Amino acid sequence: MNASAPNMAGHIPAPVVVCHGLTKSYGSGEARTLALRGINLTVNPGELLMLVGPSGCGKTTLISVIAGILDQDDGVCELFGRDIAKMSPRERVLFRGKNIGFVFQAFNLVPTLTVAENVAIPLMINGIKRRDALARALWQLEQVGLGDRGNDLPTQFSGGQQQRVAIARALVHDPRLVVCDEPTSALDHKTGIRVIEMLKSLAVSDNRALIVVTHDQRIFSYADRIAQMDDGVIQATEENHHETRQG
Amino acid sequence: MLLGDKGKYLGIVSGIALASLLMIQQPSILFTMLSQTYSLITDISLPDIWVMDPQVNSTEDSRPLMDTAVYRVRGVQGVEWAVPLHKGSQTVRLADGELAGAMILGLDDATLIGGPGQVLSGTLGDLRLPDAVIVDENSAMSRLARHVRGQPPVPLKVGDTLEINEKRATVVGIARATPTFRSDPIIYTTYSKAKNFNTSDRKMVTFILAKAKPGEDPALVAKRISKATDLLALTAAQFKQRCLDFLFQHTGMLINFGFVVVVGFVVGTAVTGQIFYNFTLDNLRYFGVFKAMGTSNRTLLGMILLQALMVGVLGYGIGAGLSALFALSTHSGENIKLELGLPLLCGSGVAVLLIVLFAAVISARKVLKLEPAVVFKS
Numbered sequence: 001m002n003a004s005a006p007n008m009a010g011h012i013p014a015p016v017v018v019c020h021g022l023t024k025s026y027g028s029g030e031a032r033t034l035a036l037r038g039i040n041l042t043v044n045p046g047e048l049l050m051l052v053g054p055s056g057c058g059k060t061t062l063i064s065v066i067a068g069i070l071d072q073d074d075g076v077c078e079l080f081g082r083d084i085a086k087m088s089p090r091e092r093v094l095f096r097g098k099n100i101g102f103v104f105q106a107f108n109l110v111p112t113l114t115v116a117e118n119v120a121i122p123l124m125i126n127g128i129k130r131r132d133a134l135a136r137a138l139w140q141l142e143q144v145g146l147g148d149r150g151n152d153l154p155t156q157f158s159g160g161q162q163q164r165v166a167i168a169r170a171l172v173h174d175p176r177l178v179v180c181d182e183p184t185s186a187l188d189h190k191t192g193i194r195v196i197e198m199l200k201s202l203a204v205s206d207n208r209a210l211i212v213v214t215h216d217q218r219i220f221s222y223a224d225r226i227a228q229m230d231d232g233v234i235q236a237t238e239e240n241h242h243e244t245r246q247g
Numbered sequence: 248m249l250l251g252d253k254g255k256y257l258g259i260v261s262g263i264a265l266a267s268l269l270m271i272q273q274p275s276i277l278f279t280m281l282s283q284t285y286s287l288i289t290d291i292s293l294p295d296i297w298v299m300d301p302q303v304n305s306t307e308d309s310r311p312l313m314d315t316a317v318y319r320v321r322g323v324q325g326v327e328w329a330v331p332l333h334k335g336s337q338t339v340r341l342a343d344g345e346l347a348g349a350m351i352l353g354l355d356d357a358t359l360i361g362g363p364g365q366v367l368s369g370t371l372g373d374l375r376l377p378d379a380v381i382v383d384e385n386s387a388m389s390r391l392a393r394h395v396r397g398q399p400p401v402p403l404k405v406g407d408t409l410e411i412n413e414k415r416a417t418v419v420g421i422a423r424a425t426p427t428f429r430s431d432p433i434i435y436t437t438y439s440k441a442k443n444f445n446t447s448d449r450k451m452v453t454f455i456l457a458k459a460k461p462g463e464d465p466a467l468v469a470k471r472i473s474k475a476t477d478l479l480a481l482t483a484a485q486f487k488q489r490c491l492d493f494l495f496q497h498t499g500m501l502i503n504f505g506f507v508v509v510v511g512f513v514v515g516t517a518v519t520g521q522i523f524y525n526f527t528l529d530n531l532r533y534f535g536v537f538k539a540m541g542t543s544n545r546t547l548l549g550m551i552l553l554q555a556l557m558v559g560v561l562g563y564g565i566g567a568g569l570s571a572l573f574a575l576s577t578h579s580g581e582n583i584k585l586e587l588g589l590p591l592l593c594g595s596g597v598a599v600l601l602i603v604l605f606a607a608v609i610s611a612r613k614v615l616k617l618e619p620a621v622v623f624k625s
Binding site for chain 2: 060063067069093095096098102106108110121125126181
């Protein structure tokens with residue numbers, strides 16, 4: 001899908017993410033390091049944007065700021081038209097819980113909870129009763145092909161299966177933005193392709209955008225747009241034309 | 248989450264259980280021993296006032312008074328009655344030839360005031376029979392029982408005879424009495440027969456037991472007795488306190504037992520705090536994930552507190568249970584019988600609560616300060 005294309009009603013939908021002049025530094029004095037140097041970025045609904053670049057170029061810092069878990073030093077980052085820097089800490093936590101899903105490189109499934117309980121976490125954070133949350137979690141696990149394994153522990157799963165559980169957890173509360181940090185780099189080639197295909201098919205929809213941080217070139221072809229980062233700036237953004245992948 | 252880490256979970260529960268055990272068991276031993284220092288005063292509940300030599304510091308002290316002191320006390324305004332009580336130690340020869348030290352209580356011949364509250368077999372009045380003594384139940388079944396090698400001891404019973412200071416004594420009753428601090432057998436007899444058993448001492452009155460007239464304040468009457476007789480007169484409560492004060496000042500009991508309790512508290516706090524903190528560090532990534540996904544600090548704090556309280560309650564339950572079993576096991580013996588009072592259980596419960604709260608607070612600080620961006624570090 002073309003990110004800026006009009007939807008079926010003919011309207012151009014509002015962007016999910018608009019960043020303008022974002023800067024972020026770590027440390028102080030001589031040890032101060034600029035991680036982001038004036039980032040401008042827009043992510044539209046229905047788009048899968050990949051942030052690529054060498055290690056230490058600021059990809060993770062950028063998605064941390066976009067996801068509202070790190071404060072920028074300067075610039076504006078709006079999510080769904082709201083400037084997250086202007087929200088109170090409590091408001092930001094609630095906003096994040098409701099609107100953002102996360103997929104991590106290391107899966108980060110709580111090992112002492114069953115996979116259904118892991119998937120149900122975002123729902124319970126949003127105040128859904130445990131019983132309803134678990135029912136919804138099982139449905140979401142079915143979407144990733146693990147509906148019959150809800151009572152198993154994550155340690156009983158392979159890496160690919162754990163990442164599928166993580167995808168289910170990221171999508172279960174129907175967020176409008178899904179942020180993925182190196183979702184395939186801990187997986188072998190075949191499994192990585194299956195995971196990104198699953199992400200593409202389940203996560204990308206008309207009212208949701210997906211930002212994937214990766215340096216895994218095997219999955220670049222699945223992106224709608226690729227933002228090439230280096231040294232804290234976006235060097236280039238290019239549309240990806242992948243008719244064969246999109247079918 | 249803590250339940251999933253069995254090693255740490257068991258470590259914390261064990262630490263709290265051990266701390267609870269020490270904080271319950273040691274004070275229970277101390278309190279029981281303390282209560283035994285004034286068990287004589289507790290058991291002899293009829294008199295309001297105890298009169299004694301001014302140098303006497305506890306019921307274990309024996310500084311006899313002249314017989315005439317009783318008459319002087321009776322003459323003080325506000326005294327309803329006053330009777331002598333002899334308390335001494337004698338060696339008792341049992342039927343099988345064994346010797347045992349015993350505490351002899353010589354009661355007023357006319358009134359038998361100072362006798363045991365509960366006579367299990369025989370009657371208190373039987374003490375007026377020739378050579379009659381009543382023996383406490385615990386000693387009758389143990390120290391004064393007849394021991395035949397290879398067989399269980401044969402308890403002393405009514406009709407059996409003993410020798411006290413080479414004088415014949417006939418058991419006419421078995422009574423229930425609180426063990427004394429020294430846990431010696433207690434033998435009740437009359438004042439005149441006590442004189443007969445004790446031929447070496449000229450003065451035999453150890454205490455004078457007095458009752459204030461109805462409407463009179465026993466403390467005021469005690470003061471009047473002290474002033475009029477130059478003897479020390481105390482109410483029962485004052486005398487108990489004097490016994491405790493003496494014990495605290497002249498023994499290291501409070502320090503020794505207190506030290507163990509403090510060690511229990513400190514070790515419990517250190518072990519629990521350390522393991523709980525390590526558990527939090529091990530799971531910091533998951534707390535970060537919860538934070539990133541929108542969990543409030545309040546909810547995270549609640550999670551930590553809930554886990555800390557859960558292990559606290561379980562550890563305390565195990566510690567209190569073990570203490571109760573230990574206390575129960577002492578009830579079948581002849582010596583100290585431990586009691587676990589509600590104030591002791593509540594006090595140790597509060598101490599355990601402080602331990603787990605400390606563990607939770609040091610862990611919570613780490614979690615509350617945690618930057619959720621940590622989740623993106625692989």
